[in-house]
Every structure is written in structure tokens, then in C-alpha cells.
Amino acid sequence: MVPQGPNAGASCTLLTVPAVAKDAAAATERPVPSTEPPVARVQQQDRLMPVANVSRIMRRALPPHAKISEEAKEAVQDCVSEFISFITGEANERCHKDHRKTLTAEDIVWAMTNLGFEDYVGPLEAFLHRMRDSEGGGGFGGRGSCRGSPLSLYGLPGVYRRPRAPTLQAPPQAYAPRPVPRPVSVPPSSAAPYFAGGELRRSMVPYYGGSAFQAGGSHRGAFQARGSGHRGAFQAGGSHRGFYTDEAASSSSNGAAPALAPRDGWRN
Amino acid sequence: MRQARPYSGMFCGGVSARTGPHALPLARIKKIMKRSAGETADGGARMISGEAPVVFSKACELFIAELTRRAWAATLDGKRRTVHKEDVATAVHNTDLFDFLVDVVMADHHAGGDDGEDAAALE
Numbered sequence: 161m162v163p164q165g166p167n168a169g170a171s172c173t174l175l176t177v178p179a180v181a182k183d184a185a186a187a188t189e190r191p192v193p194s195t196e197p198p199v200a201r202v203q204q205q206d207r208l209m210p211v212a213n214v215s216r217i218m219r220r221a222l223p224p225h226a227k228i229s230e231e232a233k234e235a236v237q238d239c240v241s242e243f244i245s246f247i248t249g250e251a252n253e254r255c256h257k258d259h260r261k262t263l264t265a266e267d268i269v270w271a272m273t274n275l276g277f278e279d280y281v282g283p284l285e286a287f288l289h290r291m292r293d294s295e296g297g298g299g300f301g302g303r304g305s306c307r308g309s310p311l312s313l314y315g316l317p318g319v320y321r322r323p324r325a326p327t328l329q330a331p332p333q334a335y336a337p338r339p340v341p342r343p344v345s346v347p348p349s350s351a352a353p354y355f356a357g358g359e360l361r362r363s364m365v366p367y368y369g370g371s372a373f374q375a376g377g378s379h380r381g382a383f384q385a386r387g388s389g390h391r392g393a394f395q396a397g398g399s400h401r402g403f404y405t406d407e408a409a410s411s412s413s414n415g416a417a418p419a420l421a422p423r424d425g426w427r428n
Numbered sequence: 429m430r431q432a433r434p435y436s437g438m439f440c441g442g443v444s445a446r447t448g449p450h451a452l453p454l455a456r457i458k459k460i461m462k463r464s465a466g467e468t469a470d471g472g473a474r475m476i477s478g479e480a481p482v483v484f485s486k487a488c489e490l491f492i493a494e495l496t497r498r499a500w501a502a503t504l505d506g507k508r509r510t511v512h513k514e515d516v517a518t519a520v521h522n523t524d525l526f527d528f529l530v531d532v533v534m535a536d537h538h539a540g541g542d543d544g545e546d547a548a549a550l551e
Contacts, residue, residue, distance in 0.1 A: 207460055213452050214492060218511075221493035222500055227510040232499065235516040235533060236492055241460055242532045243491050244484055248464040252474060255465075263465055265479035272487065276525045280490050287486045288479065 208237045247271045451489050454481040495519055495526070 215233045222228070248263070250271035255263050265288060272280055458481045465474040496511070498519035503511045517533040520526040 209452050217489050217492045218496040221496040229510055229512050231513040232511045232516050235513045238532045239529050240488050244460045245464040246528045248461045252465040262475040262477050263480055264477045265483040268480050268483045280487050284483055284486055
């Protein structure tokens with residue numbers, strides 16, 4: 161299982177007591193809310209990814225009508241933590257062998273290739289390039305990794321790809337186009353209809369970055385169908401957009417009087 | 429609200445842009461990594477570069493998606509629409525790549541005595 165630190169020893173002891181009393185399936189992995197002290201619960205949750213995040217990613221991978229039981233979410237939570245430990249252990253050994261102190265992204269990718277997860281390497285490399293591109297090669301260079309493309313060590317082209325069109329095939333859902341927060345590159349003309357003033361446009365562009373790149377209002381549906389990784393974000397952006405378009409639409413379609421009435425009220 | 433923060437970070441000149449909108453919390457990933465990495469290091473704690481948790485956040489997304497889809501295949505086999513823990517276990521047992529998870533999913537199977545037989549039959 162996941163190697164436990166010294167602090168977790170006490171929490172394991174505490175957890176076995178409720179396991180006897182309650183249903184074993186539920187209690188072996190999760191602390192009992194009523195009898196467990198909060199400290200043990202925090203320590204238990206520390207080694208797991210948040211269930212909300214995990215279930216969001218799960219739902220994205222499934223058709224919309226699918227349902228997920230709570231225990232399945234918890235099982236995947238455990239699996240993710242085990243995955244991290246598994247890969248990290250392998251990467252750590254490589255670091256150790258090379259007498260290096262710092263575990264880098266390159267080590268992680270190497271470990272994944274070694275352990276059979278080579279299918280992940282392509283998307284990860286593209287993702288890393290995108291991140292470095294958005295950073296401008298700045299602070300993200302990190303302490304232990306080289307600026308260029310450490311992944312080129314694996315014989316991969318390491319080409320500095322523009323993150324316009326993701327070429328990733330394997331789980332496409334997670335890599336829906338990400339025009340995401342790039343205020344600079346959003347074409348002003350597409351953002352103009354939503355905003356009155358220039359400063360408004362600038363401040364709202366990160367939220368509307370997604371919609372600015374997509375045609376019409378169908379992008380929201382498209383993202384939901386694809387299960388984009390930023391679905392939550394784009395929904396937030398989408399709801400903002402709806403708010404503003406409603407305002408714009410009401411002011412244009414309802415005529416001057418009804419739309420202006422509340423505003424006059426504010427001014428008065 | 430959670431999604432708002434990464435965008436405002438980007439807007440603020442990209443200072444915290446390195447974190448970006450990740451689906452999984454980097455700090456917790458790093459904590460789990462430290463548990464695995466820190467223990468086997470001989471002298472001193474293993475240092476973890478800033479990129480490593482980021483790579484993991486994406487890798488975990490891929491992993492969760494793959495595991496979930498395989499579990500869903502088991503759900504469909506059972507002509508159901510709700511993914512259960514047993515479907516996750518089936519997916520693990522059916523995939524060589526997920527051999528390292530066998531103990532993790534089996535730990536949840538202590539409830540039923542016949543679960544062990546099912547697992548053996550799947551193998």
C-alpha cells in the first residue's frame with residue numbers, strides 16, 4: 161500500500177477500531193466521522209486526492225448518463241495515490257542511482273515509460289511545452305531541470321510546439337483546445353460584442369478566452385461533450401457570458417425604456 | 429470559485445501562472461511524492477522540482493480517465509449505469525498495466541467472501 165510516514169502510524173491504529181465495529185468495506189479506508197478525532201481524519205485525507213476533483217475527472221471520462229457510486233470514487237482515490245507513489249518510487253531510484261538530489265519532471269516521465277505508461281508521455285510532453293510556453297520560459301524552468309526540453313533526452317523531437325492545435329489522441333477529453341488564459345492573443349474583434357469598454361474587455365478576457373476562440377454559443381455544449389479539463393472554468397466563463405449577453409440582448413431587443421428603467425433608478 | 433483563482437493569477441502578470449488551472453492540488457501531490465521519495469533516500473530529504481507535481485497532475489488525470497473508462501466497460505458488461513467499486517476492481521484485474529493496484533482494490537473486497545474467487549476467476 162502507500163508507505164505511511166511516522167505520523168500515520170497512530171492514525172492506522174485508531175482506524176482499525178471502527179473497522180471492527182462498522183461495515184468493513186466502508187471503514188477500512190475511510191475514517192469514521194463520529195468517533196474519529198479530527199487529527200486522524202486530516203492525516204488520512206492528506207494521502208488522497210480530493211474526492212471532488214477525482215470524481216470530476218471521472219465524470220468527464222464517462223458518458224453523461226453514467227453514474228458513479230461513492231465507493232467507486234473512493235477506490236479510484238486510493239488508486240491515484242498508489243499511482244503517484246508507484247511512479248515516484250521508481251523515479252526516486254533513478255535519482256538515487258544518478259546521485260542527484262532533485263526529482264525532476266524528466267525522472268517522472270522516465271519512470272512512467274519504464275513502468276509501462278509510455279502512452280502518457282506524448283500528452284505529458286505537449287502539456288509541459290504548453291506550460292513552458294505560457295511561462296515564457298520564466299519561473300517554470302525550475303531548480304533542477306534544464307530550460308530547453310529535458311524530454312528530448314528520450315529521443316522525442318522536443319520541438320517547441322505552438323499550443324494552438326493539440327495533436328494528442330489518447331484521452332482527447334483531457335486535452336480539449338485550451339485557448340485558456342491568454343489575454344494577449346485573444347482577437348479583440350471577437351471579444352468586442354460582449355463588452356462596452358476597452359478596460360472591461362481586458363479584465364474579462366481570461367474568463368472569455370475560451371468563448372472568444374469558439375464560434376457562437378455552441379462551444380459550451382462542445383466542451384461538455386468533450387469533457388474538457390477546464391469544464392468548470394469554462395462554465396464559469398460561460399455563465400458570465402450569458403449574463404453579459406443577456407444584458408446586451410435585453411438592451412438591444414427590448415428597446416430603450418424597459419432596459420433603461422432600472423439604470424435610471426440607480427442614477428437617481 | 430476555485431476556478432477563478434488561476435485566472436486571476438494569470439491576469440496578475442503571470443506570477444502564479446506556473447500553477448495554472450490544474451485539476452488536482454499540487455501541494456497534495458507533492459505530499460504524497462515526499463512520502464514515497466523521502467523514505468528511500470539515503471541521506472537528506474529528496475528535493476522535488478516544481479515541474480514534477482505538475483506533470484503528475486496531468487498524468488493522474490490521464491490515469492483516472494483510463495481507469496474510469498475501463499471500469500465503465502465492466503459496468504456496461506453488467507448492464508448497469510452506475511460504476512461500482514467492483515467495476516474498478518475488474519478493470520484493475522483485466523489490465524496488466526494496473527497490476528500494482530491489485531492490493532489496493534483487493535483491500536476493499538474484505539466484505540464479501542466470494543469476491544476473492546471472482547478476482548481469481550478474472551485472472
